[in-house]
Amino acid sequence: MKNVQGITILGSTGSIGVSTLNVVERHADRYHIVALTAHRDVEGLFQQCLRHRPDYAVMADTDAAEQLRQRLQVSLPDVRVLGGAQALEEVAALETVDIVMAAIVGAAGLLPALRAAQSGKRILLANKEALVMSGALFMQAVEQGHATLLPVDSEHNALFQSMPAGYRPGAGSPAGVTRIMLTASGGPFRTTPVEQLSQITPDQACAHELGDGAQDTCGFGNHDEQGTGGYRGLLALRDARERRTGRDSPAECGALDGAVLRRFGAGSTGQSRHAHTDCTLPVMARSH
Numbered sequence: 001m002k003n004v005q006g007i008t009i010l011g012s013t014g015s016i017g018v019s020t021l022n023v024v025e026r027h028a029d030r031y032h033i034v035a036l037t038a039h040r041d042v043e044g045l046f047q048q049c050l051r052h053r054p055d056y057a058v059m060a061d062t063d064a065a066e067q068l069r070q071r072l073q074v075s076l077p078d079v080r081v082l083g084g085a086q087a088l089e090e091v092a093a094l095e096t097v098d099i100v101m102a103a104i105v106g107a108a109g110l111l112p113a114l115r116a117a118q119s120g121k122r123i124l125l126a127n128k129e130a131l132v133m134s135g136a137l138f139m140q141a142v143e144q145g146h147a148t149l150l151p152v153d154s155e156h157n158a159l160f161q162s163m164p165a166g167y168r169p170g171a172g173s174p175a176g177v178t179r180i181m182l183t184a185s186g187g188p189f190r191t192t193p194v195e196q197l198s199q200i201t202p203d204q205a206c207a208h209e210l211g212d213g214a215q216d217t218c219g220f221g222n223h224d225e226q227g228t229g230g231y232r233g234l235l236a237l238r239d240a241r242e243r244r245t246g247r248d249s250p251a252e253c254g255a256l257d258g259a260v261l262r263r264f265g266a267g268s269t270g271q272s273r274h275a276h277t278d279c280t281l282p283v284m285a286r287s288h
Contacts (some may be wrong), residue, residue: 004032007034
């Protein structure tokens with residue numbers, strides 16, 4: 001086994017990408033940054049390249065990629081700059097890459113994460129939409145590519161840590177686990193009094209997610225950069241809607257490989273509701 005593992009960070013200028021780089025920097029003897037990617041935050045990715053010196057730098061926006069290329073030609077001419085959505089897939093599947101941090105928000109992150117799965121990488125999945133949109137397809141790629149999928153999104157990581165040691169996907173329900181309960185305790189209104197919940201509006205939810213001074217209420221923004229709160233706001237509203245109607249997210253359902261997931265959440269009137277569903281998609285895999 002190699003002492004140093006290559007890592008591609010999809011969405012390196014976002015909060016999860018920045019946190020990943022902080023970890024990697026503290027363990028420089030164990031990891032090498034092969035590729036960093038961003039949507040169109042040229043300055044952010046430029047500064048990361050100066051600090052971490054990746055082999056590749058990718059901008060999903062081709063105009064931004066050209067701007068980055070011109071800046072790096074002077075200071076870091078050895079960094080290969082690529083542009084476009086196809087380039088994201090390319091750096092997710094490089095032979096020198098062992099680990100892919102999939103931190104691009106929303107649908108934009110699906111195809112590069114899928115390519116990483118097909119290429120047999122260890123995928124640190126922060127993009128839960130890949131499972132919500134294409135759970136069966138994504139897990140089929142993980143299985144066929146002999147990839148390892150590790151969840152880093154909060155709820156999914158909590159499920160993962162609840163699994164018995166040695167749990168592998170495809171082996172049926174984990175020994176001793178028949179049911180997991182999610183409390184739906186997060187979200188922008190977790191501290192709001194129950195009697196006020198029925199009066200909450202979508203604009204209030206999006207404003208909370210975007211923060212003070214935000215201009216783009218519920219706008220999608222840039223998928224992988226700081227300030228993507230508008231998109232997160234949409235996801236929060238979607239999750240809240242699913243909880244109110246008693247539906248279970250395929251991403252979380254997939255965690256149990258046959259066990260029963262039960263989620264409790266607040267309805268639109270503040271009354272608790274619950275639902276349960278049989279889960280069949282194997283999502284989590286331990287690395288030990």
